[in-house]
Amino acid sequence: MQKRFPLNKIVGYLFVIASALMMLVPFLTTVFNSLKTYKQYMQFPPEWLPNPTQWSNYTTVWEQANFSSYTINSLIVAILSVIGALLSSSMIAFAFARLRFPFRDTLFMIVLGTMMIPGIVTIVPQFIIFKNLGLLDTLAPLWILEWLGQPFAIFLMRQAFLNIPKDYEEAAKLDGCNPFQIYWRVFLPMCKPSLATLAVFTFMGKWNEILAPVIYLISDENFTLPIGILSLSGQYKTEDQLLVAGALISLIPILIVFLFAEKYFVEGSKTSGLK
Amino acid sequence: MKKRRFLSVLGLIGLTAALLISGCSSQSSTQQGDKVELYMGYSSDPPTKKKMEEIIAKFEQSHPHIKIKTMTAPYDDFYQKLTTQIAAGNAPDLWQSDGTKVFGYAQRGAILDITDYVTKEINKEELNGLEFNKDSDGKYWGVPQGIQVGALFYNKDLFDKAGVPYPTADWTWDDLKAASVKLTLDANGKHADDPAFDKKSVKQYGFAFFGSSRGAFNILKAYGGGVLDPTLKKSIINSPENKKAVEWMVDGMQRKLFPNPADLKAFQSNFKAFLSGAVAMQIDIYAATTSMNGAGLNYDVAPMPKGPDGKRFAPVIANSWVINKKAEEQKVKAAKEWITYWTTSDEAQKEWTEVGEAIPVKKSVANSEMFLNPATKPENKKVFLDTLEFAGTIDTNAVFTEWVKVFTDNLAELFMDKYGTDEFITKTDEGIQKVLDDFFKKQ
Numbered sequence: 001m002q003k004r005f006p007l008n009k010i011v012g013y014l015f016v017i018a019s020a021l022m023m024l025v026p027f028l029t030t031v032f033n034s035l036k037t038y039k040q041y042m043q044f045p046p047e048w049l050p051n052p053t054q055w056s057n058y059t060t061v062w063e064q065a066n067f068s069s070y071t072i073n074s075l076i077v078a079i080l081s082v083i084g085a086l087l088s089s090s091m092i093a094f095a096f097a098r099l100r101f102p103f104r105d106t107l108f109m110i111v112l113g114t115m116m117i118p119g120i121v122t123i124v125p126q127f128i129i130f131k132n133l134g135l136l137d138t139l140a141p142l143w144i145l146e147w148l149g150q151p152f153a154i155f156l157m158r159q160a161f162l163n164i165p166k167d168y169e170e171a172a173k174l175d176g177c178n179p180f181q182i183y184w185r186v187f188l189p190m191c192k193p194s195l196a197t198l199a200v201f202t203f204m205g206k207w208n209e210i211l212a213p214v215i216y217l218i219s220d221e222n223f224t225l226p227i228g229i230l231s232l233s234g235q236y237k238t239e240d241q242l243l244v245a246g247a248l249i250s251l252i253p254i255l256i257v258f259l260f261a262e263k264y265f266v267e268g269s270k271t272s273g274l275k
Numbered sequence: 276m277k278k279r280r281f282l283s284v285l286g287l288i289g290l291t292a293a294l295l296i297s298g299c300s301s302q303s304s305t306q307q308g309d310k311v312e313l314y315m316g317y318s319s320d321p322p323t324k325k326k327m328e329e330i331i332a333k334f335e336q337s338h339p340h341i342k343i344k345t346m347t348a349p350y351d352d353f354y355q356k357l358t359t360q361i362a363a364g365n366a367p368d369l370w371q372s373d374g375t376k377v378f379g380y381a382q383r384g385a386i387l388d389i390t391d392y393v394t395k396e397i398n399k400e401e402l403n404g405l406e407f408n409k410d411s412d413g414k415y416w417g418v419p420q421g422i423q424v425g426a427l428f429y430n431k432d433l434f435d436k437a438g439v440p441y442p443t444a445d446w447t448w449d450d451l452k453a454a455s456v457k458l459t460l461d462a463n464g465k466h467a468d469d470p471a472f473d474k475k476s477v478k479q480y481g482f483a484f485f486g487s488s489r490g491a492f493n494i495l496k497a498y499g500g501g502v503l504d505p506t507l508k509k510s511i512i513n514s515p516e517n518k519k520a521v522e523w524m525v526d527g528m529q530r531k532l533f534p535n536p537a538d539l540k541a542f543q544s545n546f547k548a549f550l551s552g553a554v555a556m557q558i559d560i561y562a563a564t565t566s567m568n569g570a571g572l573n574y575d576v577a578p579m580p581k582g583p584d585g586k587r588f589a590p591v592i593a594n595s596w597v598i599n600k601k602a603e604e605q606k607v608k609a610a611k612e613w614i615t616y617w618t619t620s621d622e623a624q625k626e627w628t629e630v631g632e633a634i635p636v637k638k639s640v641a642n643s644e645m646f647l648n649p650a651t652k653p654e655n656k657k658v659f660l661d662t663l664e665f666a667g668t669i670d671t672n673a674v675f676t677e678w679v680k681v682f683t684d685n686l687a688e689l690f691m692d693k694y695g696t697d698e699f700i701t702k703t704d705e706g707i708q709k710v711l712d713d714f715f716k717k718q
Contacts, residue, residue, distance in 0.1 A: 123359060128363045131365060230349050230352060
């Protein structure tokens with residue numbers, strides 16, 4: 001007869017439970033902190049559970065950070081960025097991975113090289129360009145660059161395309177596909193996991209981005225969500241519990257996008273066969 | 276067939292993008308009819324933003340020829356944005372500058388010298404803090420928007436529990452240290468002068484100081500020392516007075532009467548130590564009352580203690596309206612009208628005082644019952660007004676952030692016993708002088 005609970009299983013479960021707690025406790029602390037009063041938040045040593053439970057923090061932050069209108073702006077920026085990044089970067093990556101043209105590898109190195117330049121140093125020149133284009137105080141500067149290809153995204157997609165065996169490409173060519181059709185009909189569908197990864201990265205990056213919105217947007221009605229949440233912090237006094245509540249609300253769309261993209265991550269392991 | 280559909284989809288996307296770009300862009304018109312559009316910047320959080328909008332609406336009512344367009348963001352982001360805008364040449368015509376940044380903008384040539392306007396059109400007798408925006412050449416660069424001044428904040432409950440009398444106006448820094456001994460407790464409730472006092476488990480400290488306006492700078496000044504000379508271009512760290520003050524601080528840290536930087540870190544934020552009632556006294560500025568009242572602390576304020584020779588010092592930060600050097604003439608005129616309205620209108624002053632973040636710049640409002648209202652803490656608000664008599668700026672110049680960093684980093688190493696007082700003095704003197712020379716000698 002076999003033992004019902006072999007030792008190695010118990011140890012395994014304990015390990016898994018311990019790791020789960022390590023992930024959960026900080027998250028729960030955040031949730032509890034979002035329900036505290038300012039007074040309780042400032043207590044030291046801190047108390048874990050909120051007392052009294054201040055549900056009104058959520059309604060306050062919803063109004064003060066202007067969630068209802070800023071969410072729409074954030075969604076516009078994030079969605080347009082995702083579409084742009086997926087289209088432009090994958091096209092460029094396809095060229096770098098599969099087409100043959102002079103200086104291809106040198107050009108790719110230059111693209112990678114731009115990743116070494118910290119974004120912050122290009123802020124002023126970029127600002128001047130957008131100013132001259134008349135795009136200040138519009139949402140365009142926040143997403144339009146994604147339509148021109150991003151080095152990291154290009155790199156990611158190129159790696160994915162390189163992994164696809166040449167046979168697929170040749171088979172498609174025999175069937176009369178031109179390079180664009182090979183890209184669109186054969187390569188893109190096979191790289192859904194990478195596309196999903198890229199979509200999630202881009203969405204998260206844009207959803208949480210703070211520097212560009214702060215710099216390019218002036219009017220209230222154009223603000224994005226992170227500005228709304230940050231605007232709760234004062235020079236002298238910050239209602240931290242409201243900031244935490246705001247951050248938690250703004251997490252929801254990211255969770256949704258992630259859950260949506262998850263099935264493609266799994267699908268990735270299925271498409272590797274070639275006989 | 277499919278290919279065509281794809282191409283049309285692609286075309287549609289491109290068209291939408293093009294439409295969005297062209298639809299979103301709009302050239303801001305500077306003038307609408309006879310109206311002047313004044314572009315104004317200020318940093319804000321929800322309560323201050325709401326108040327400022329109300330005041331702007333009232334101003335526009337009484338000044339129908341001016342329309343105000345605003346640019347606002349939370350404190351840190353506001354200045355980041357402003358820096359970019361100044362570099363790109365489209366900063367606001369007028370903005371509310373942190374008092375520590377006024378001379379920086381002046382020395383970098385971003386703001387207008389308004390000496391003429393200030394001397395001719397502003398009644399100096401009626402305003403608090405105007406002189407703090409005057410540089411060593413006698414030029415004025417800004418007009419105060421709200422005043423911050425430092426005082427000694429103390430937790431009444433902790434004093435009562437220890438049976439120590441509250442700080443008075445006659446206190447010297449040594450009196451403060453003597454009181455700190457009785458107010459410092461370890462986990463077993465033993466006082467700092469008890470032989471059994473456990474330095475490793477202090478749970479309540481006598482006095483905390485950190486940063487620039489809340490920190491060592493004030494103590495150096497009270498001891499007759501300081502950091503920069505009046506031209507703000509030379510370090511005066513290397514002086515016997517400073518050495519004495521630094522030794523006084525190190526002694527307090529070593530006896531654990533004052534939390535050192537590592538002890539403060541344990542509280543998550545430096546401010547939380549006092550807010551949570553783990554520190555009995557702290558130097559802070561008027562604005563701190565908002566968070567202390569929010570945390571429900573039982574506290575009051577006393578004037579900053581005196582140095583050994585009876586010298587007193589308190590930090591003052593005059594947050595100010597400054598005008599863009601590149602602003603057009605009619606906008607400069609409108610900006611001055613706004614400043615005059617802000618500093619003379621009782622209505623605007625009272626509205627702003629309600630936010631509770633700053634001492635009103637108009638003296639009559641600052642001395643009124645409305646500001647001094649004893650029903651809200653701290654009771655002794657008059658201390659802030661009296662302090663203005665001896666308060667001084669905290670040596671703010673174009674490289675203020677940079678030299679403060681050298682100063683506080685080195686102090687932290689000193690307080691963590693990385694080196695001794697003498698080494699701190701020479702190292703800091705050289706470090707700060709280098710920061711100053713890097714900027715001023717290259718100009």
